[in-house]
Amino acid sequence: MNRIGVFGANGRMGLALIEAAHQNNHTELSAAYVRSSSPLLNIAVNQLNSAAPATINFSDERHVDNIDVLIDFTLAAGMREHLKIAVAQNIPMVIGTTGLNNDDMQLLQAAAKQIPIVFARNYSVGVNLLLNLVQTAATKFGDDLDIEIFEAHHRHKIDAPSGTALAIGEAIADAKGWVHDEVAVFDRSRIEKEKSQNEIGYSVLRGGDIVGEHTAYFATSGERLELTHKASSRMTFALGAVRAAAWLKNKPAGLYDMQDVLDLK
Template sequence: MNRIGVFGANGRMGLALVEAAHKNNNAELGAAYVRSSSPLLNLAVNQLNSAAPVAMDFSDERNVEDIDVLIDFTLPAGMREHLKTAIKQKIPMVIGTTGLNDNDMQTLQAAAQHIPIVFARNYSVGVNLLLNLVQTAATKFGDDLDIEIFEAHHRHKIDAPSGTALAIGEAIAEAKGWVHDDVAVFDRSQVEKEKSQNEIGYSVLRGGDIVGEHTAYFATSGERLELTHKASSRMTFALGAVRAAGWLKNKPVGLYDMQDVLDLK
């Protein structure tokens, strides 16, 4: 049985991960971690999520023990500290934190020399299939092609574009032989010129309780292909992360992604 520890277990995604770990037949929720300053410390987890084990309380994130794999969907600052704990104790880690900068990615690369890590911007099976589909579309259409990516999330999401939208753009850029950062366009408000066909445009919506919607547009003269993924529940991502945790246990050190987990490469 795979004992899973969840960081940020009191957040929206954390509570979904707690439920997913508890419901998975091949996993066991070993701990639900919160900050040492949290008023929830030592209170019953099932007060916030009725699907959690009845006898489990929220634990101090500084006291990690008897855990096979750690899962972290917290903010970047928290993830950096949790990663130090994982390295110190040689515990594999599944990371779904978004909004990471270049230094964070270098930190993950360095950490993966000590422990096995799965890092993905989206743990949905459907989204990871979408990453394959957009690469096919990018290569099969000719050069007379306009590419745009639209994403929508709830109003509480603080990073934009979403990590998933960027992953879609990066997949397209790879298929086209482009350097993503050279072709990504996030703001056209100060540019008065036609759209180049050697660019990937991004647009963003934030509102209400939208869990996550992503669409890649491939537009040519006379037709348009739209590849869309819509998530209706955070449980989609939580189940994928728990699946990744089961896959990661006993893997050699290295940095993996959800494409590895699903054998899509």
């Protein structure tokens, strides 16, 4: 049984991860970490989530012990500190933090030389199947093709486009033999020319409580293919992350993704 520790355990995803750890037959929640300044310190976790064992209280994120795998869906600044803890104690990590910059990715790659890490922008099984499908579409259509990606999330989401949208675009660019950052277009408000067919355009919606919707559009003259994934619950992502945690135990050091966990490569 894998002992799971969850960072940011009082957040929306943190609470979903607690429930997911309870549902998975191969994992058990062993620690729910919050900031050292949190008023929840030493409060029973099951007061916020009844799926948590009655014996577990919210604990200080600086004090990690007796854990097999750590899961982190916090913001980038928190992830950096948690990664240091994991490396210092040689504990595998599952990371779902989005909005990471190049420096953050270099930190992940350096840490993965010492511990096993699963990093994915989306832990949904459906989204990871979608990544395969968009690559097939990108290669089977000809060059006379317009490619666009649309995504929608709740009003509280900070990064835009979402990490998942970027992952879809990167998968398509890889299949087309393009360098993603050279073909991605995020703003056409000052572009006074027609769309190039050697680009991937992004559109974003933020509103209400939308959990997550992503669509890749492949448009040619006379037809259009739309590949869409819609998530109705954060449990979709939480269950995938806990599945990754169960898979990660005893793996050698390295940087893995959900495609590895699902054996889709």
